[in-house]
Structures are given as C-alpha cells and as structure tokens.
Amino acid sequence: MNRIDRLQAILTQLQSKRIVKAQEIADRFEISLRTVYRDIRALEEGGVPIGAEAGIGYYLMEGYHLPPVMFSNTEAHALLLGAKLIENMADQSVDTAFQSALYKIKSVLKSHSKESLEDLDQRIKVVSNTRTAPQTFDSHFLADIQQALAQHLTVTIEYFSSYNTKLTERTVEPVGLLYYNSDWHMIAYCLLRNDYRDFRVDRIKSLTFSKTFKSRSSDTLQNYLDSLARTEHLEEAVIIFDKEILRYAAPQRYGYGFVSEEDLGNQVRMRFLVGSTMGMAHWLLMYTNAVTIESPFSLKEAVQKLVMELQEHYLTESQSISTED
Template sequence: MDITKRFDRLLGIYFYLQSKPLVKAQDLADKYEVSLRTIYRDIKSLEQAGIPISGEAGYGYSLMNTYKIQPMNFTEQEALSFGVAEKLMQHYLDKEMGTHFSNALVKMKSVLRFSDKENVADLESKVLINKQKNFLNENVPAALAMLFESMVKKKQIHLTYKSVESNLQERNIEVVGVYQEGQFWYFLAYCHLRKEVRQFRLDRIEHIRLTDLRYTQSLKPLHEYLEEQKKAEVIISVRILVKKSIARYLHWERQYYGFVREVEKGDSVEMHFQTSNLEHFARWFLMFSDESIILEPEELKLKVKSVLEGALKNLK
C-alpha cells in the first residue's frame, strides 16, 4: 500500500468534510477513485485519530459544526490556480457574482506566501479570456446572483421575461437550478403562470426581483429534470459526408449539434450526429453544404431544401 497516497487521501477527506455540511461515501469514492470499502476504512481511521465524525454508511458523514483546525498552506499549483480562476469567473459570472467571487479570492490570496503572490500576479497578466457577447445579461447585472439567492432562501422570484417571439411576460417562479450550456446560461424553474417546470435563458430576463413569497412546490434536484427532458426528446441519427478541406472548420461547433464520432472515407470525413432538432441542424449544415453530402435521414434533405427555397424566394 502506498502510505503517502493514503495519507494524502485521508487529509483530503478531512478537508472535504470540513467544506460541506454532509458528504456521501459514494461521492468520496468517486472523487478519489477508490472503492466504498476503502472510504469506510478511511472514515474509521479518521475517527480513531480523534476527529469527531457523525453519520453512517448509506446516509452520509459530517463533522461536528464546532470542530475546526487552521487551514494548511496552499501548494504552489493551488495558488497559481487562483489567477486562472478569477479570469474564468469574470467571463462566466455576471457583474455582481463576479464581484463577490473576486472579493472572496482577495481574502484567499491574503494568506499566500509572498513568492506565491508574485507568481499569481505574474500569471494573471498573461491570461486573457474574451467575454462573448450575449453570454451574460449585461442589462440585468444581478440576475445570476439573485437566482442563487432565491434557491438558498427558498423565496420566489418575479420576472419580466422576453419569450422566443419577443413578447414580454411577467411571471413568478421558483428556481430549481442553474446551468451553462453552449453559449448561454439557462435555469429551470417552476412557473406559476404555466403551472409547470419550464426552461429559461438568462439573457432574456428584462427585469428581476426577489419577493417575500416562499416556495410552494416540492422540487426535485436539477439533474433529475434535465434527465427527464433528455429522455423525452426524440433523437434522430444524422450522417453527413464532408470534404476534408472543410471538415476541420466544423470542429469548433459540431459538439453543439450532437456530434458522436467521425470516420475517414478517402478525401472526405463521415460524421455521425444525434440531434433532436433537424431544423436547427439544417440551418447549420447550410454553411458548408457546398462541400458536403447528407447521407441520412431523408427528412434532413427536405429541411435543407425548404430553407434554401425560402432563401431563393427572398432573393427574388
């Protein structure tokens, strides 16, 4: 047995327990890539070392809330991650959440060794991430922060929301969870107007405020709703043949259209996709259709033909 590796894992488990109110053994097993039996032995070892752990197998573990020790110094690699993390969060979070994160990071940087502070400052000047237009809602800079606050306080949010048809609608919602996919932030919420859980996009919020109304629904975890949505989708297999000279340009976007795999066929590449929206796929395909062939399905050919006929009509 690698004693050093086990010691590092025991120490990691301790700090993981200190960072969360409740930790499941399976989560620890997944994190450290070991068996559940190994985690049970590790927990027992920590208890024998005098660390007050409550809970049991099958439920979860937690530390007594009054038990704390001073944090260890950050390693050089951990310290350097702060510089990159701040740049990323400035890109992925809206203005208010970004400010909160930056303030928290300043406090964490304050405990770094002087040499690590110099390295982090030097790295920050060498990392640039360009914020994409419409990725966040710049007109409502506190939107993301308010969604998080709503979930923590279990209080409803009042939205003025722009639909796909650009109609403004007011509605009260109970937020299930927030997730980022492709070019946008999305959130699922129970909508009191529609009486069901609906998907919303952050950049379509026109106005948002936290109300004093409590949640009324028993909401499931976010991942369960997303899994249900995925199961309900009608998935269509697509195969296209793309010239190698143009295929390399598809790498940047193809994952957003359900890319599965590719196979070289002479001077071309056969690409396989799984999509639930042929209309969406057809319009993307048109960008390189002069160098590509649709192998299947026939319905996709009809979609592309329909879009082209509409375009030609408009040109006339």
Template sequence: MNKTDRLLAIVLELQRKEVVRAEDLATRFETSTRTIYRDIQALSEASVPIIGAPGKGYSLMEGYFLPPISFTVPEVVSLLIGTDFIEQQFDDDYRIRAQAARGKIKAILPESVRNETSRVRKAIRLLISDKQVTPSKEKEYLKSIRRAIVDERKINFHYVKRLTDSEGKRHSVRTVAPYGLVLVQGSWMLVARCDLRQDIRHFRLSRMSELIDLEERFERPAHFNLREYTPPDDRHLRIRLRFNHDIADKVKQSNNHYIEDMEEHQDGLHVVLRVRQLDELLQWVLGWGAGVVVLEPESFRNRIRDEAQKMLKRY
C-alpha cells in the first residue's frame, strides 16, 4: 500500500472508530509506529482535524466527515453484488433499503464507471438455489427478531428440535433474550440467552412458530461480541466413513457441516465427521446407499445394519 492510499485508509479508520492507537494502526497497515506518527503529522498539516490523547490514541474532531469517495469498478461491483444478496436473503425492510442503496450508488457514479460496471455485472450473476432462499415466514420472523435485538426486548416462540433431547422431547416453548442473527449455509440462526436453559443457545428460524414480541427488556452483556463469539464445541462422537470413488465428488459438494477431514485413498474417499449424537448422521449416511461404508465406530456400523435390515423387510 502506497502512502496516499494509507493516509486515506487511516482517515477512514479514524472515522469508523472513536479512538485508535498508533500501534493498532501500524498492525493494521503492516508498517511501523514511527511511520504512523509521520502519517498523522501529514494529515494534520493537510487540515484533517485529528486529536491525539497521550496514552489513549487518536480520534477525529466531532463533526468531521471525509468528502465523497470515488469508487473503482471492482469496488462498485462488490457493493452492488452485496445489495443483490441482501435483497434475496433479508426481510422486506432490508430488501427495500438494498434497492434504494443500489439506486443511490449508481446515481453518483461517473458515466464511464457506470458503463464499465454495467458491463462487468452482466457477466456476473448471484444465483441462490431454491433450498437457500429464505421462506416468507422466516423473513417475517427475521424482521421481528431484528427489531427485538435493537430494542433489547425478549421474544417467545414454540421450537421444534430436529432430534429429541435427553428427556425424549422435541417440542418446547422458549423465552429468550436475542443477541444476534447468523446466516449459516443459507439458514438463519438466532443466538440468544435462553431463560429455560439459563445459557446461550442457538435456534434455527425455520423451526420456530408462534413467535411473540414481549415487553420484557434485557441488557446484552458488555463483553458479548457476535463477531468474536465462538459456540462451545460439544461434538464428541467421531465417525469415519469410506465412500466409493464414483460418488466422491458428490460427497465433497454436499457441504455437510459435520465433516472435519477428507482424504483420497486407493480404496475410496475417507471422511471424518464429529457429531453430538449418531442420529444426526443416520439419514445422511443411509442416503448414500451401498456407496458408503462405516469404518468406525462399531456401534454406528451396527445401527446402519439394523436400519438396512428394517428397510429390506419393507420390500
């Protein structure tokens, strides 16, 4: 990154954050703190109102904003593809805002950039499969949950688990404090603190029903950051499978999120997965028919054998 680009990037970083240390800027732009000091001095001499607080860092004087920035063609294409994605995956409020943002971006572009961007976009298409399109009910819940997160209000809903819990139940009614929403492989997940479990839990919006906004307020913990949050990994069961070579490519494209490792061998594709319960993989493995063999554990081999015998009796 040359000096001019770095100076612009420093102003953008200061505009985005309240206070930034020279050390953090040096790490961000892969340079020395001495260089950052010189850059700050250059920006100050160029009439950028930067305030330095000893021991704390630098900040921009309140009310200062960088003038409009010119975008390159790849940058504009990236932004417009982003609006396409939001329009397809988010609720109606954001769909309308994405359309408005796209119109504003196009309106401020110089004609040469606008024409070049249009030419590039004609060669790029964001195509989401039917399985990944967010159903209308989920979009409705997405909108309600998003508002509840902003307003810090609890919500209540009926929830159906994919598998039974330790008590043999699948259905439950939950009251939760919603912390954030995460899009995982085309499915929206709610990260929330559950009153029933007294801990953070994850809920798939597609398994919710009868969602109600409550008046009860909550306060999100100051230490919680959704971008840094990592759910505890309680998948302790290791399963090893061997797939025939003729279906190896399909297995790789299946994107099963339980897969930990894949390795090609002479006798087939060896796949390692980790799950909480064997039932989480039962239907998936059976779906590959005779093209897969369970190598371990023995208990899962027996489970597959039992299911195959039951299927044989039906026919």
C-alpha cells in the first residue's frame, strides 16, 4: 500500500471509534510507531484536526465532517456475505438494523457496483442447521443486549430455566455475547447468584434496562472463557476419529468443547475440554468403531456403560419376542 492510500485508510480508521491507539494503526498496516507519528503529522498538516490524549491515542476533533465513505467491490461483497450470515445467525432486531445499514452502503456505490452486488446477492445462500427441537421462545433481544453492553446497563430478564422448566426473574450485568451450539448466549454477572452465568438468548422472554454499572477490571468475555478453561469441572478428552466419518463429526465438534486437532494420515486426533463425559459418550456412540478414546478413562467407562445398557435392552427385547413365538 502506498502512503497516500495508507493516509486515507488511517483517516477512515480514526472515524471508526472514539480513540485509536498508535499501536493499533501500526499493527494494522505493519509499520513502525515512528511511521505512525509521521503519518499523523502529515494528516494534521493537510488540515485534518486530530486530537491526542497522552498515553492513550488519537481522535478526530468534534464537529469535523468527512466526505461519504466509498467502498470497493471487494469490501461491498464482504458486507453482503456478512448480511447473509446475520440473516441466519442473528435475531430479527439485529437483522433489521443491518439490512438498513446495507441499503445505505448500496446507495453510495457506483452503478456497475450496484449491479454486480445485486447479481451476487442471488448467488449466495446460507442454509441454517436443522434443530433437533423447536426453541422455547423466539429471540428478539440481541440488539438490546448489544446496547446494554455498549452503555454498561444492568438488565432485568425473565428467563426460562430448562432444568426446572420455570420462569425466573434475574437482574444481571452483561459481560458479552457468545455464539455456540447454534445459539446465542449472554454471559453476565447475576446479582441473584453473585456469580457469572450463561443465559441462552432464545430463553429470555422479556428484557428491560435498568441503571448503569461500573465494570470490574475482570469483567471481560476473554477472562470468562479463560476461567472456563481453568475450572476443575472441565476435563481434557483425546479422541481419534477415522477420516471417513469426519464429514459428520466435524460440524458437531464445537458443541463438545473442541480445542485442537492433529492429522494422523487416515485418522485425526482431536482434543476437547469436556464438562460432561456422559454427554460426550452419547455423541461418540453413534460413530461406533470409527472412533477410539485415548483419554480419559472415565469417558471410556461412560461409553462401556451405554453399550451394556443397549445390549441388555435389546437382548431382553429379543428374548421377549422369542417367548411370545
């Protein structure tokens, strides 16, 4: 990238957030901090009013207006793909807002780019995973949760607890949003339990905003994920899969705590962090002798238990049929 293009890109980056750190600019363009300082000075000399907070970063002065942002075809295509994913992986609140933003983006494209995007729109489709059971409640709260996260707002929710099939009211301080097992989850500090909890968004029946709260230094989504990895309730499982069944197993592995994999030729060794050995045992059972459990022993015992239960069930059934005959 030449310097003129980089200066324009830095200017666009300064529009993207309230304060941009010099190191963020350096990392994005793979340049030194000294080069960043020179580029910022060049923008200032060109009449761009850039402010600075010592030890923090740079920002555009209030009231400075930039011309409309123009998008390349590649950028517009990437946004279209994002829209397709959001349509299938987010709820109506986020999808509506994104579609509105996409219309604004299309409005600044050149005519030939609009035609190209319209054609591409007909050629891309995201097929949602089929759920094994219907959702208890429709989800309409992703946009609200995003607002609560951005503004540090406490929220009060009515939540459907699957373990006791009851509605409970919880007041929580949201920490982040996670998407896994084909569902969105709100990670939040629960004021009732005085601990962090995982709330599946589709089980939230109602949500109202409350007062703002001051985030604790440990209140980050990454810290929550790190704590899960360290907890004593998670156990490492090492499983060898025959490659012939990977087309079925690979898409489901993330729901069972997949961590990493190692290619062994005709097989793949996968590592997982498992919260329930019995839950994983039920999953592995469907692949019969195409999987080999290396560890832990408790997982092998769980599979053996299920196999014995199946054998007893069908032997008993077979004997009953023979007696009737």
